[in-house]
Amino acid sequence: MDVKYVRTTCPYCGTGCSFNLVVKDGKVCGVQPYHRSPVNEGKVCPKGTYAWEFVNREDRLTTPLIKKDGKFVEATWDEAYDLIAQKFKSFKPDEMACLSSARTSNEENYALMKFARGVLKTPHIDHCARLCHASTVAGLAASFGSGAMTNSILDIAESNCLFILGSNTFEQHPLIGRKIAQAKMNGAKIIYADPRYTATAKQADLYMQFRSGSDVAILNGMMQYIIQNGWEDKEFIEKRTKDYEKLKEVVMKPDYTFENVSKISGIPVEQLKQATEWFAKSEASAILYSMGITQHTTGVDNVKSVANIQMLTGNLGKPGSGVNALRGQNNVQGACDMGALPVSFTGYQKVTDPAAYKKFVDAWGFPDGICESKNGYEVTVMMDVLTDNPGELKAMYIMGENPMLSDPDLTHVEKALKSLEFLVVQDIFMTETAALADVILPATCYAEKTGTQTSTERRVQMWHKAQDAPGDAKLDWQIISELAAKMGYADQFPYQSAEEIFNEIAEVTPSYHGMNYERLEKPEGLHWPCPSTEHPGTPILHIGKFSHADGLGVFHAVEYKPPAEVPDEEYPLILTTGRCLFHWHTGTMTRRSESLHAEVPTGWIEINPEDAEKIGVVDGEIVKATSRRGSVNVPAKVTKDIMKGVTFMPFHFAECAANVLTNNALDPIAKIPEFKACAVKVEKIQEA
Ligand SMILES: Nc1nc2c(c(=O)[nH]1)N[C@H]1C(S)=C(S)[C@@H](COP(=O)(O)OP(=O)(O)OC[C@H]3O[C@@H](n4cnc5c(=O)[nH]c(N)nc54)[C@H](O)[C@@H]3O)O[C@H]1N2
Ligand SMILES: Nc1nc2c(c(=O)[nH]1)N[C@H]1C(S)=C(S)[C@@H](COP(=O)(O)OP(=O)(O)OC[C@H]3O[C@@H](n4cnc5c(=O)[nH]c(N)nc54)[C@H](O)[C@@H]3O)O[C@H]1N2
Ligand code: SF4
Ligand SMILES: [Mo]
Numbered sequence: 001m002d003v004k005y006v007r008t009t010c011p012y013c014g015t016g017c018s019f020n021l022v023v024k025d026g027k028v029c030g031v032q033p034y035h036r037s038p039v040n041e042g043k044v045c046p047k048g049t050y051a052w053e054f055v056n057r058e059d060r061l062t063t064p065l066i067k068k069d070g071k072f073v074e075a076t077w078d079e080a081y082d083l084i085a086q087k088f089k090s091f092k093p094d095e096m097a098c099l100s101s102a103r104t105s106n107e108e109n110y111a112l113m114k115f116a117r118g119v120l121k122t123p124h125i126d127h128c129a130r131l132c133h134a135s136t137v138a139g140l141a142a143s144f145g146s147g148a149m150t151n152s153i154l155d156i157a158e159s160n161c162l163f164i165l166g167s168n169t170f171e172q173h174p175l176i177g178r179k180i181a182q183a184k185m186n187g188a189k190i191i192y193a194d195p196r197y198t199a200t201a202k203q204a205d206l207y208m209q210f211r212s213g214s215d216v217a218i219l220n221g222m223m224q225y226i227i228q229n230g231w232e233d234k235e236f237i238e239k240r241t242k243d244y245e246k247l248k249e250v251v252m253k254p255d256y257t258f259e260n261v262s263k264i265s266g267i268p269v270e271q272l273k274q275a276t277e278w279f280a281k282s283e284a285s286a287i288l289y290s291m292g293i294t295q296h297t298t299g300v301d302n303v304k305s306v307a308n309i310q311m312l313t314g315n316l317g318k319p320g321s322g323v324n325a326l327r328g329q330n331n332v333q334g335a336c337d338m339g340a341l342p343v344s345f346t347g348y349q350k351v352t353d354p355a356a357y358k359k360f361v362d363a364w365g366f367p368d369g370i371c372e373s374k375n376g377y378e379v380t381v382m383m384d385v386l387t388d389n390p391g392e393l394k395a396m397y398i399m400g401e402n403p404m405l406s407d408p409d410l411t412h413v414e415k416a417l418k419s420l421e422f423l424v425v426q427d428i429f430m431t432e433t434a435a436l437a438d439v440i441l442p443a444t445c446y447a448e449k450t451g452t453q454t455s456t457e458r459r460v461q462m463w464h465k466a467q468d469a470p471g472d473a474k475l476d477w478q479i480i481s482e483l484a485a486k487m488g489y490a491d492q493f494p495y496q497s498a499e500e501i502f503n504e505i506a507e508v509t510p511s512y513h514g515m516n517y518e519r520l521e522k523p524e525g526l527h528w529p530c531p532s533t534e535h536p537g538t539p540i541l542h543i544g545k546f547s548h549a550d551g552l553g554v555f556h557a558v559e560y561k562p563p564a565e566v567p568d569e570e571y572p573l574i575l576t577t578g579r580c581l582f583h584w585h586t587g588t589m590t591r592r593s594e595s596l597h598a599e600v601p602t603g604w605i606e607i608n609p610e611d612a613e614k615i616g617v618v619d620g621e622i623v624k625a626t627s628r629r630g631s632v633n634v635p636a637k638v639t640k641d642i643m644k645g646v647t648f649m650p651f652h653f654a655e656c657a658a659n660v661l662t663n664n665a666l667d668p669i670a671k672i673p674e675f676k677a678c679a680v681k682v683e684k685i686q687e688a
Pocket of ligand 1: 165
């Protein structure tokens with residue numbers, strides 16, 4: 001028997017753990033520790049442990065499929081490419097849109113970005129970052145001039161006080177959770193605020209339970225208390241920031257006394273005082289946040305508030321501090337870095353900046369030019385355009401995303417996607433979205449490819465190919481390149497390997513300029529910015545100055561605003577949504593993993609015992625949950641872990657899909673939907 005170990009990085013979360021894939025007779029059949037990565041030092045969470053189980057499932061997509069008379073029929077690659085090329089050529093550039101994928105490599109995101117802008121010549125390209133950290137990218141760019149996690153994962157263990165807000169770190173970034181545990185062992189105080197008593201809450205020294213959507217009120221209240229007590233970092237404010245007076249004017253209002261904040265949020269005043277004192281008086285305090293902060297109509301405001309409190313207390317640009325936005329998907333940082341966004345090329349070089357635009361026109365050399373120098377539509381806006389302006393968008397190319405389960409208000413998404421004249425989906429499994437496609441292209445998964453991905457801490461690391469692709473499936477970048485060639489652009493897509501694409505990325509992207517595969521082979525990879533081949537990479541951002549042209553951080557005065565939809569008589573409960581430890585998003589991979597499926601076979605709705613008693617339901621009973629968008633039947637989990645008046649559903653499960661209920665109200669700047677708060681009612685199902 002031929003057995004080998006292939007070192008690679010995890011295909012699930014943005015922590016960026018490394019492990020070895022065990023390969024027997026050419027097939028991946030296990031995961032074993034790889035000890036030399038500083039990120040996880042040989043440890044992995046359950047998703048990492050079982051990250052091999054879905055790889056060789058029999059229902060992997062293995063051949064292109066073309067829909068004929070409503071049924072999928074097997075096709076050759078040439079037939080599929082010919083049909084797609086002919087269709088794409090029949091539309092005007094602005095009638096087409098692409099969704100890129102945070103599950104795929106940097107090289108593959110770059111290839112699709114170049115394909116959209118250069119081959120289709122459309123400005124409309126986006127990906128799931130829109131549903132995730134779009135608020136972070138916009139909010140931190142406004143505050144600091146750059147929208148990424150400021151410190152590193154290892155640095156979290158150095159902190160004296162960790163304030164975790166809207167991140168269930170121990171379930172959603174478990175190996176970052178390990179750093180929190182290490183900080184705690186070193187004496188750090190852990191403060192945790194969440195509407196639910198989660199696995200992370202159990203680790204906290206102080207847990208504050210509150211109503212979804214009141215984050216700005218809480219943070220403004222904390223800032224008022226800090227200023228009242230003179231705990232602000234005057235020197236930092238003076239030397240490194242501007243617009244402090246504007247912030248002060250707002251946070252000192254009577255609206256943000258702890259008495260008022262307590263009424264809005266439900267957190268007792270004493271807890272707010274204790275949390276603020278620990279936070280403000282420690283030598284180095286870090287904030288960790290994720291979707292609880294970003295997925296709101298006030299997402300950008302929430303992020304700016306987090307940035308405000310860190311500038312106020314001088315907790316930036318030094319170890320153990322920072323604004324640590326924990327990015328979700330394995331390569332969502334990379335997909336953004338690669339310009340799979342409607343506003344930028346790689347490295348956040350703006351499409352509307354004439355110099356950047358010219359740079360890419362020249363570098364790529366498309367004989368007939370590229371898309372216009374204008375911003376395209378965001379994912380969420382694409383869906384609205386499809387339903388509201390029929391005929392404006394006609395075709396879509398979706399690589400590695402499953403909006404038919406992950407976007408808000410699924411009835412609306414279905415209507416949108418069904419209105420398309422032509423839909424191409426490129427995935428590794430048949431998904432709810434692929435089922436609506438005209439052509440399905442079978443792609444390879446992480447275990448079958450070499451390439452790079454960029455973790456939440458801006459650490460660029462390698463994937464290594466461990467086995468061959470199943471059937472006729474191909475690499476994502478290879479599919480895109482072959483399709484480009486069919487459409488007449490073989491010269492612009494001459495790639496024979498992922499490495500050739502990476503070298504092109506490094507050439508056109510200042511923050512990746514000093515990287516190459518040889519350097520990235522090291523177990524620790526490299527943090528961007530890494531401007532030259534001698535540069536060691538940059539684990540901590542904003543030391544000494546921020547990324548704005550004048551080097552200053554900017555305070556933004558932000559007022560508290562309630563969510564777009566608040567409870568009323570008809571829909572008396574708040575619904576918030578999220579994840580569990582064992583499953584990943586729309587479940588395409590984790591629900592095909594026997595071990596993970598056995599842990600959690602289906603979804604549920606969490607409801608407080610007092611609310612459950614009012615409607616007469618008991619734990620385990622199937623109930624009907626309804627919002628203004630739709631209804632689902634779902635098992636009730638009656639638990640004190642959730643606050644009275646609030647309910648929670650994970651969104652992994654198609655049979656009780658949370659997104660039938662969610663509201664696609666958007667943050668006006670980031671266009672991120674309000675996944676974390678809408679109004680619902682929960683009813684007992686009457687027997688017929
Ligand atoms: N196991 C697993 N891990 C994952 C993922 C997965 O699907 N499964 N997905 C990955 C991805 S893409 C992402 S983006 C991350 C997300 O990681 P997290 O953001 O940590 O996960 P969520 O469960 O979406 O939400 C976090 C917490 O926010 C709380 N919350 C709800 N409403 C509010 C609010 O109004 N304010 C605040 N402050 N908190 C609120 C929820 O109760 C929940 O505990 O996880 C990544 N890791
Ligand atoms: N209610 C609610 N909804 C949410 C959220 C929430 O908190 N609440 N969170 C949102 C967030 S933060 C996110 S990030 C999104 C995620 O939303 P999506 O990105 O749509 O969800 P995934 O299930 O990760 O879909 C990824 C797809 O890529 C495929 N895939 C995996 N690897 C590869 C590959 O190598 N190549 C190709 N071509 N395909 C591949 C998978 O099979 C899967 O179909 O969901 C959002 N939706
Ligand atoms: S913490 Fe994230 S990267 Fe690490 S093993 Fe678990 S899912 Fe994979
Ligand atoms: Mo995400």
